[in-house]
Amino acid sequence: MDKEQRLKVAVQKSGRLTDHSLDLLVRCGLKYSRGKDQLLCYGENMPLDVLLVRDDDIPDLVHEDVCDLGIVGRNVLEEKRLALADRGRRADLEELRVLDFGSCRLAIAVPEQTAYDGADSLQGKRIATTYPFILGQFLRERGIEADIVTLSGAVEIAPRLGRADFICDLVATGSTLAANRLREVETVLNSQAVIVRTPQPLPQEKQSWLERMLLRIDGVQQVKESKYIMLHAPRTALNEIKRLLPGSESPTVIPLDGFGDKVAIHAVCRENVFWETLERLKAAGASAVLVLPVEKMLA
Numbered sequence: 001m002d003k004e005q006r007l008k009v010a011v012q013k014s015g016r017l018t019d020h021s022l023d024l025l026v027r028c029g030l031k032y033s034r035g036k037d038q039l040l041c042y043g044e045n046m047p048l049d050v051l052l053v054r055d056d057d058i059p060d061l062v063h064e065d066v067c068d069l070g071i072v073g074r075n076v077l078e079e080k081r082l083a084l085a086d087r088g089r090r091a092d093l094e095e096l097r098v099l100d101f102g103s104c105r106l107a108i109a110v111p112e113q114t115a116y117d118g119a120d121s122l123q124g125k126r127i128a129t130t131y132p133f134i135l136g137q138f139l140r141e142r143g144i145e146a147d148i149v150t151l152s153g154a155v156e157i158a159p160r161l162g163r164a165d166f167i168c169d170l171v172a173t174g175s176t177l178a179a180n181r182l183r184e185v186e187t188v189l190n191s192q193a194v195i196v197r198t199p200q201p202l203p204q205e206k207q208s209w210l211e212r213m214l215l216r217i218d219g220v221q222q223v224k225e226s227k228y229i230m231l232h233a234p235r236t237a238l239n240e241i242k243r244l245l246p247g248s249e250s251p252t253v254i255p256l257d258g259f260g261d262k263v264a265i266h267a268v269c270r271e272n273v274f275w276e277t278l279e280r281l282k283a284a285g286a287s288a289v290l291v292l293p294v295e296k297m298l299a
């Protein structure tokens with residue numbers, strides 16, 4: 001297949017999103033080999049290559065149509081959108097899917113001892129961040145005038161160095177904030193990894209591969225929690241058992257030969273099945289209960 005017909009996906013080279021992103025593509029069926037320069041992963045069994053880059057470069061690579069798709073944090077994407085809009089450029093970077101990893105939030109934090117009484121407390125303060133555009137929009141929407149101190153990293157130590165009063169930075173667990181004696185006071189943006197696509201139309205072959213990949217991604221994300229459950233039960237307990245099966249659509253009911261009114265019930269549960277559920281099923285009359293992981297699903 002000629003080069004122009006291969007989908008090019010930008011993925012973070014080395015960081016928090018790297019393993020999750022490559023793992024997702026592998027679960028979608030991709031087998032790849034890594035090039036000598038370690039920058040390109042060549043898809044061996046499908047027309048899809050992965051370009052490994054810094055996460056900050058991903059929105060531009062996709063926006064400028066160097067890559068067709070990118071996997072990047074919404075925080076990075078949103079900052080780029082606002083930066084483009086600020087320069088009067090159209091920021092048409094369509095988010096195709098929200099992925100189930102990379103979750104964090106962009107938050108404002110203040111030194112532990114500092115009093116904070118709502119967003120008005122930000123008025124006139126210096127706030128250090130690597131996300132000046134997102135923070136700027138947050139402040140503007142609340143009619144607050146503050147001094148945004150744009151840094152390229154190590155934001156959490158800015159208050160101690162006297163470079164800022166507060167910070168606006170990414171938080172996942174809050175342990176970095178605690179270690180730096182900072183207290184989270186406002187959520188500016190909730191973020192997760194997303195798939196973003198080029199604003200340019202794709203040739204038909206590529207577009208159809210893109211659609212196939214999206215269906216597979218949906219399948220992969222759905223099965224993570226899903227279980228296949230099989231059990232025996234008296235027909236009279238059927239309604240109660242259906243009610244207990246978490247997130248399942250109409251289960252299959254099969255008569256059991258030679259077992260009187262007993263039936264076998266098979267169902268896909270879209271949520272995890274916990275011991276408590278199994279105990280309730282048993283109390284409702286279920287026996288021979290078997291819970292299996294689901295490997296693949298195609299709606």
Ligand code: ATP
Nearest residue numbers: 012015016017054055056073102103104170171172
């Ligand atoms: P690069 O070298 O690619 O520029 P980076 O240091 O900017 O890497 P990482 O720290 O690897 O980036 O984070 C990548 C993304 O992971 C973030 O933009 C964010 O979307 C997400 N993320 C999830 N949890 C956290 C967290 N606790 N701190 C920072 N980012 C997080």
Ligand code: ZN
Nearest residue numbers: 054055056057
């Ligand atoms: Zn980065």
